[in-house]
Amino acid sequence: MIKLPLDFMNRMQELLGNEYDQFIESYNRQQTHGLRVNLLKCDVKDFLSISPFSLTPIPWCDEGYYYNEEDKPGKHPYHAAGLYYIQEPSAMVVAKILEPKPYEKVLDLSAAPGGKSTHIASLMGNTGLLVANEIHPTRVKALAENLERFGARNAVITNESPNKLAKVFPEFFDRIIVDAPCSGEGMFRKNPTAIEDWSIENVKYCAIRQLEILDEAQKMLKPGGVLVYSTCTFAPEENEGTIANFLNKYPMFEVEQVTTQLNSLLDEGQPKWIGHSEDSPLKKTIRLWPHHFQGEGHFVAKLRKKEGIATSKIKLMKFKPLAEAVEYYQKFANEYLEDIPSGHFHSFSEHLYLVPDQLPDLRGIKIVRLGWHLGELKKKRFEPSHALAMGLTNDQVKQYYDLDVKQATKYLRGEAIQSDTSQTGWSLITIGKYPLGWGKISNGQIKNHYPKGLRWK
């Protein structure tokens, strides 16, 4: 049994009353583990037909499955191919509640390491625009890696404070998710440091910070848009409390009833825990309890901004592609790609990106990725990026070289692949039909271009 903070246990006992014993008992149950299939790469049926893991469906997410810990899907080459994301099962409900639609503009304001962003990308089918922002400079790297592995082509990744972001995206997004930094009570079973860091003072501090983040988030939402707020804590101050303070400050928002395939398993919000009446709209927020189903604790509120007319002026981005980079990209694409991705090009020094439509002027914003990174101009030749490989399918390239699991493991370790292929030049290295990265072939030798920073030890 894990050792929980005494003040936390006393609080929970007071809140849960008769249910408290059941709640505490859930800490003795085995942790659950989930993976979520990447619909950008394959449909669930295709994935199940090749999956070597023993999987059980997660009831609230069609593409989510529990796996056995011994399966270690994070260490399988299919993970490196971006076929799935390892995610806490309860967390899979959040993007479902957000319901992003193709061609929309969506913001994930506190996105690292990318659980919700990869889910949103997967549901948007590489259309529209996903802005995935993370304030923390180290954590944003993991976010970029995860979205790249997923093959997301429509994601702009930024490393900013909500306040700075709000200045360039006024009334811009159709949907925003604030998966807020919180006291993490719901993750005590999985994350012992959350136990060490827990205190009542921290709960209060988190509640203040959450409202500050929401203050900025609401500015970026279009009239009629949807704002989803989520935490992985049980603390009423950070859940119903934060939402009550928000609604008080911004009466143009209302709580929307959540309808998902999870409905019968969902618990309602608890307005009475913050001194509100039982008929409060806060009852429409939802709580996920670890003693009611297989997963950790979560809270989600779906808010909608009233309809109206957006009055903010957006200055659109001026694309500045490096002409030579475009020229050499096109040469590369004619030689190696069946389907030549085109659209708005933009360059940062020699790097070429394919940028989603309708992007505002992002001057002053720290940009980590601006859409799909195609590659880099290097001394009169174009070197395709890893992101380009991960966003392609094997039928979009003129040549690919398929590996089995053993060879793929070698490739991911950065080792040379023995072959007697007659291919020459850039070849998409795949497992099944799913890309792992690039190889460059000459005289039957495949030079391994799997990025050094990602190589398996």
Ligand SMILES: C[S@@+](CC[C@H](N)C(=O)[O-])C[C@H]1O[C@@H](n2cnc3c(N)ncnc32)[C@H](O)[C@@H]1O
């Ligand atoms: C719960 S985590 C996000 C998890 C992520 N959405 C996912 O599904 O993988 C909260 C994030 O908020 C970030 N954060 C911390 N302080 C913040 C602030 N003041 N404004 C915005 N984000 C902040 C943290 O760095 C952290 O990555």
